[in-house]
Amino acid sequence: MFGQVAAAAALACVAGAAYADIRHFEIPDGWSIAVAALFAVFAVTATTIEPWWEHAAAGAIVFFIGALLFDRGWLGGGDVKLLAACALWAGFSGLPLLLLGTVFAGGAMAVIAVVGRKLARPGATYPAFQYNGPLPYAVAILGGAILLASVPPLLSPAQAQTIAR
Numbered sequence: 340m341f342g343q344v345a346a347a348a349a350l351a352c353v354a355g356a357a358y359a360d361i362r363h364f365e366i367p368d369g370w371s372i373a374v375a376a377l378f379a380v381f382a383v384t385a386t387t388i389e390p391w392w393e394h395a396a397a398g399a400i401v402f403f404i405g406a407l408l409f410d411r412g413w414l415g416g417g418d419v420k421l422l423a424a425c426a427l428w429a430g431f432s433g434l435p436l437l438l439l440g441t442v443f444a445g446g447a448m449a450v451i452a453v454v455g456r457k458l459a460r461p462g463a464t465y466p467a468f469q470y471n472g473p474l475p476y477a478v479a480i481l482g483g484a485i486l487l488a489s490v491p492p493l494l495s496p497a498q499a500q501t502i503a504r
Contacts, residue, residue, distance in 0.1 A: 346428070
C-alpha cells in the first residue's frame, strides 16, 4: 500500500515538473529531488524489489548519458536530472519502457510544436511555437513515467524461475 502511495506521489512530482517546464521552461531541482527521495523511501520499505544497486545504476547511467547530451546542447539540465530520477524508479527492467515512452511522447510533442509553429500568428509569444523555440521536454518524460506506471512490473529473473517451477 505504501509503495503505491509513494509511486503516485512520485508521478505527481513528475507532473509538477512538467507543469513548471511548460510555464517557465525550467524544472526546479526540488521536483527531481522529491522523485529520487520518494524512491529511496520506497526502496527501504518495499518487500519485492530488484536489488537497490540496479536501480541506482540505472539512474547513474541515465544521468551520465544525459550529461553528455546536455553538453552537446540536446537536452536541458533539469530534463537530465528528472529523467535520471525517474530511472531510479524504473531500474534496469523498466528502463526500456521509460525511455520508449519518453521518446514517443517527445515525438508527439515535436509534431504538435511543428503544427503549432505553422498555425501560430507572427510574433507568437509562447516560445515553443516560435521558430527553433525550446520544447518543455519534462512533458515527454511525464509520458514515459505514465507508461512505466501503467504497465505491471516486469518479473525479475528469480521471480520468473519461481513461476516456471
